[in-house]
Amino acid sequence: xxxxxxxxxxxxxxxxxxxYREIGGxxxxxxxxxIFAFLSSEFLSLPTFAAILTVTAELxxxxxxxxxxxxxxxxxxxxxxxxxxASMGLALLLNAGYHPSSALLITLLISTSIxxxxxxxxxxxxxxxxxxTLGMMMFWRGVLLAVTGGFTxxxxxxxxxxxxxxxxxxxxxxxxxxxxxxxxLLFEIILSGTRYGNWVYATGGxxxxxxxxxxxxxxxxxxxxxISGLLSGFAGCISFGRFRLVDPTLGMGMExxxxxxxxxGGTLLTGGYGSIVGAFIGAFLVGMVRTGLILAxxxxxxxxxxxxxxxxxxxxxxxxxKKKVSG
Amino acid sequence: MKHENFHQPLVEMKSxxxxxxxxxALKKVDFSVNHREVLGLLGDNGAGKSTLIKVLVGLYxxxxxxxHFEGKKVQFSSPQDARATGIETVYQDLALVPLMSISRNFxxxxxxxxxxxxxxxxxxxxxxxxxxxxxxxxxxxxxxxxENVEFLSGGERQAVSIxxxxxxxxxxxxxxxxxAALSIKETNKVLDYVLQARxxxxxxxxITHSIHHxxxxxxxxxxxxxxxxxxDFDKADITPEKIIEIIxxxxx
Numbered sequence: 001x002x003x004x005x006x007x008x009x010x011x012x013x014x015x016x017x018x019x020y021r022e023i024g025g026x027x028x029x030x031x032x033x034x035i036f037a038f039l040s041s042e043f044l045s046l047p048t049f050a051a052i053l054t055v056t057a058e059l060x061x062x063x064x065x066x067x068x069x070x071x072x073x074x075x076x077x078x079x080x081x082x083x084x085x086a087s088m089g090l091a092l093l094l095n096a097g098y099h100p101s102s103a104l105l106i107t108l109l110i111s112t113s114i115x116x117x118x119x120x121x122x123x124x125x126x127x128x129x130x131x132x133t134l135g136m137m138m139f140w141r142g143v144l145l146a147v148t149g150g151f152t153x154x155x156x157x158x159x160x161x162x163x164x165x166x167x168x169x170x171x172x173x174x175x176x177x178x179x180x181x182x183x184x185l186l187f188e189i190i191l192s193g194t195r196y197g198n199w200v201y202a203t204g205g206x207x208x209x210x211x212x213x214x215x216x217x218x219x220x221x222x223x224x225x226x227i228s229g230l231l232s233g234f235a236g237c238i239s240f241g242r243f244r245l246v247d248p249t250l251g252m253g254m255e256x257x258x259x260x261x262x263x264x265g266g267t268l269l270t271g272g273y274g275s276i277v278g279a280f281i282g283a284f285l286v287g288m289v290r291t292g293l294i295l296a297x298x299x300x301x302x303x304x305x306x307x308x309x310x311x312x313x314x315x316x317x318x319x320x321x322k323k324k325v326s327g
Numbered sequence: 328m329k330h331e332n333f334h335q336p337l338v339e340m341k342s343x344x345x346x347x348x349x350x351x352a353l354k355k356v357d358f359s360v361n362h363r364e365v366l367g368l369l370g371d372n373g374a375g376k377s378t379l380i381k382v383l384v385g386l387y388x389x390x391x392x393x394x395h396f397e398g399k400k401v402q403f404s405s406p407q408d409a410r411a412t413g414i415e416t417v418y419q420d421l422a423l424v425p426l427m428s429i430s431r432n433f434x435x436x437x438x439x440x441x442x443x444x445x446x447x448x449x450x451x452x453x454x455x456x457x458x459x460x461x462x463x464x465x466x467x468x469x470x471x472x473x474e475n476v477e478f479l480s481g482g483e484r485q486a487v488s489i490x491x492x493x494x495x496x497x498x499x500x501x502x503x504x505x506x507a508a509l510s511i512k513e514t515n516k517v518l519d520y521v522l523q524a525r526x527x528x529x530x531x532x533x534i535t536h537s538i539h540h541x542x543x544x545x546x547x548x549x550x551x552x553x554x555x556x557x558x559d560f561d562k563a564d565i566t567p568e569k570i571i572e573i574i575x576x577x578x579x
Contacts, residue, residue, distance in 0.1 A: 193448050202435050205424035212421050213436040214407050272426040290476045
């Protein structure tokens with residue numbers, strides 16, 4: 001009698017373990033870090049960990065917003081352009097003599113407004129957000145190149161506030177890492193622990209059911225477009241704090257990296273399912289590959305090839321696990 | 328006073344007409360549901376069953392006629408409006424979000440919260456406990472309220488929807504073809520939930536074109552055909568065969 005009960009208890013535990021949305025990302029993290037630890041003796045160290053967190057910060061903050069929006073059933077391909085617009089905007093405002101706090105505030109306001117416009121066009125015109133934000137991605141990039149004439153803009157001033165965006169903090173850890181972790185926790189709590197989070201899941205899972213149960217689906221989506229814009233802008237500010245220099249091609253391809261991070265972390269592109277901590281793990285994995293390849297002495301060109309493979313494998317693992325749990 | 332109320336119907340729709348352009352979908356239909364009654368609303372496809380119910384829950388405005396709920400004249404402007412009054416509709420496909428847990432679905436749009444400092448959070452423990460208790464009461468052994476709805480069978484999904492309607496104080500439950508896609512075993516379970524809903528004092532409108540599903544649980548039948556009411560029949564006065572005869576005769 002006891003014999004029949006034990007394996008079922010174990011398989012139950014195993015099933016519960018597999019039910020974690022982030023499981024694909026976690027498995028990937030373990031495997032990839034084992035490979036890099038084997039290739040480079042410096043890999044498994046605190047300074048490396050701190051370095052990975054720092055290079056992950058911008059992508060991670062964007063990925064959180066992107067995952068949040070995808071879970072509610074919409075896309076944002078303009079995040080890379082918003083990222084660059086914010087970085088450039090902050091540089092121009094500071095060089096024009098604005099106080100750092102008001103420059104920062106205006107920049108975040110602009111980024112949020114771009115997200116608002118994305119949402120408004122998508123919801124009012126009833127076209128897929130994939131198209132709206134693809135158009136906006138090109139539009140803002142073009143504006144950026146036209147305004148700067150393609151030249152890099154730098155900032156020579158000193159400001160405590162700008163330092164706070166990305167500076168060494170304890171040991172090798174930077175404030176950028178704190179922002180990333182803070183943003184991740186904040187949105188994970190909102191998604192899994194508030195009424196609003198429940199509406200986000202429902203909106204992406206089935207907007208017809210959500211509407212029938214009294215959820216204002218369009219308001220949820222519009223708000224999430226604004227969050228995506230705000231976080232992309234904030235990531236742009238973090239990047240500016242780190243480099244004090246903005247190139248108008250900054251952040252090109254970032255939208256696909258952010259979606260990659262979200263998918264590795266277990267978010268379904270079809271909406272209704274996903275995790276913010278997962279998006280963080282996905283972004284961390286991308287940052288880890290970038291750092292690990294450098295430490296292993298591999299040419300930087302291999303980075304994209306590697307990420308591509310990881311993305312596809314992680315997506316397969318996530319789908320297999322979902323099927324296993326449901327079977 | 329309360330006793331008096333009990334003798335008038337819970338819902339009374341008088342002389343309801345509805346046009347779509349030149350097509351008259353409902354022709355002066357009188358329709359009523361009594362307290363603690365399971366009413367089988369029957370008719371072939373296109374008989375006007377859905378139109379009548381959509382008028383009742385405020386999705387359509389009637390072109391003619393009036394409605395009373397618990398003796399008071401009402402006109403709902405939306406299903407939310409009807410729900411707030413105590414009329415809950417369980418649609419086949421529009422009831423639950425498959426990718427969400429049972430308890431998250433159960434409380435969707437009406438989530439209990441608790442305050443921690445200035446912040447308001449979902450009261451997940453209360454959600455899970457209430458959900459588990461209610462579902463056990465109506466007799467579905469759901470493994471865990473945190474399980475996703477996608478893993479539930481069609482009958483279990485109906486049960487969750489019906490349990491939710493009962494929990495939120497519905498007085499009238501409208502089931503639209505609740506057993507259309509179910510196995511015989513699951514159909515019997517759902518019929519059991521219908522009886523339990525009546526036990527608890529609810530009235531049920533059971534819409535179907537299959538008399539054999541609804542006959543065992545219904546107290547009364549209303550039959551529609553092409554927008555016209557063919558009649559109301561108490562169960563004691565009519566057999567399933569007779570009902571089939573009435574429905575199919577008009578087709579000829």
